[in-house]
Amino acid sequence: MQKQYTLSRNQKIIFDLIDKSRGPMKAYSILFNVQKKGIKAPLQVYRALDKLVEIGKIHKIESRNAFIACQNSSCQISKATAFSICESCEDVSEISNTKLSKYLSNFADSSGMKYSKYNLEFFGLCKKCKSK
Amino acid sequence: MQKQYTLSRNQKIIFDLIDKSRGPMKAYSILFNVQKKGIKAPLQVYRALDKLVEIGKIHKIESRNAFIACQNSSCQISKATAFSICESCEDVSEISNTKLSKYLSNFADSSGMKYSKYNLEFFGLCKKCKSK
DNA sequence: CATGTAAATGTTATATTATTACATAGTGTT
DNA sequence: AACACTATGTAATAATATAACATTTACATG
Ligand SMILES: [Zn+2]
Ligand SMILES: [Zn+2]
Ligand SMILES: [Zn+2]
Ligand SMILES: [Zn+2]
Numbered sequence: 001m002q003k004q005y006t007l008s009r010n011q012k013i014i015f016d017l018i019d020k021s022r023g024p025m026k027a028y029s030i031l032f033n034v035q036k037k038g039i040k041a042p043l044q045v046y047r048a049l050d051k052l053v054e055i056g057k058i059h060k061i062e063s064r065n066a067f068i069a070c071q072n073s074s075c076q077i078s079k080a081t082a083f084s085i086c087e088s089c090e091d092v093s094e095i096s097n098t099k100l101s102k103y104l105s106n107f108a109d110s111s112g113m114k115y116s117k118y119n120l121e122f123f124g125l126c127k128k129c130k131s132k
Numbered sequence: 133m134q135k136q137y138t139l140s141r142n143q144k145i146i147f148d149l150i151d152k153s154r155g156p157m158k159a160y161s162i163l164f165n166v167q168k169k170g171i172k173a174p175l176q177v178y179r180a181l182d183k184l185v186e187i188g189k190i191h192k193i194e195s196r197n198a199f200i201a202c203q204n205s206s207c208q209i210s211k212a213t214a215f216s217i218c219e220s221c222e223d224v225s226e227i228s229n230t231k232l233s234k235y236l237s238n239f240a241d242s243s244g245m246k247y248s249k250y251n252l253e254f255f256g257l258c259k260k261c262k263s264k
Numbered sequence: 265c266a267t268g269t270a271a272a273t274g275t276t277a278t279a280t281t282a283t284t285a286c287a288t289a290g291t292g293t294t
Numbered sequence: 295a296a297c298a299c300t301a302t303g304t305a306a307t308a309a310t311a312t313a314a315c316a317t318t319t320a321c322a323t324g
Contacts, residue, residue: 062194
């Protein structure tokens with residue numbers, strides 16, 4: 001479960017936009033979409049994005065430089081994220097799989113490194129694109 | 133095992149630089165370092181990087197926009213990559229763990245999506261930084 | 265060896281993504 | 295009120311990546 005947190009004005013505007021969007025959104029596309037609400041500069045967008053990522057309301061899809069609303073309240077504050085990405089239509093969804101997240105959260109190798117966080121991105125073709 | 137491939141001049145210059153480097157390198161740092169060898173424009177670097185990634189000689193660390201030489205000949209042509217990243221010293225190493233790669237390569241969820249590729253990045257503190 | 269073709273290179277300009285620096289304003293606590 | 299903390303506004307700039315176009319090289323095949 002996510003800790004409750006009151007979003008500020010800009011954070012709310014930007015979260016609502018991402019949350020309503022059908023796919024991941026890029027920062028400058030977000031900027032374009034919120035200019036009518038008074039958010040005029042990239043930094044205003046990036047600051048809100050940083051905070052939203054920090055509190056786990058959104059995630060960054062690193063391979064796409066894009067942001068998506070968290071679809072999975074159990075991914076503890078952005079510390080354990082997994083996504084499936086269609087390389088054809090660029091559809092992205094968050095994977096919610098207890099076995100996978102347990103496996104990765106408990107993963108340890110010989111390096112002696114303690115992992116506190118991971119991000120996994122799977123690529124392939126979604127059902128739709130596969131059947132084309 | 134990687135298929136043999138003859139690197140072109142620019143590809144070789146850039147691969148050698150990355151391979152000798154102690155950590156991941158960023159594109160413009162690469163550019164700066166190879167200017168004395170006649171590679172003058174970003175595009176020349178990015179083209180070589182694209183090809184090197186494609187043939188599996190290097191990998192991109194997506195969360196860092198940086199490139200590292202493959203340390204693991206068995207990661208089939210960049211289709212299955214895993215890294216550990218120290219959030220303090222930014223040290224990166226490629227994880228070579230058969231169980232992990234099998235687990236992920238065979239991963240399937242209910243979405244009906246067939247995954248042909250994945251990239252996993254673990255974050256934490258390395259041994260050195262942990263003991264500071 | 266001539267010809268075709270795919271891959272690589274060179275060059276300029278430009279697009280996209282992200283941060284620095286500094287000033288101001290709101291929010292909640294003591 | 296005084297303080298600390300978070301958020302906002304604004305301008306400038308840094309860092310990352312691609313588009314477009316001309317030319318050259320590598321190399322297979324007739
Ligand atoms: Zn999530
Ligand atoms: Zn698709
Ligand atoms: Zn590798
Ligand atoms: Zn470290």
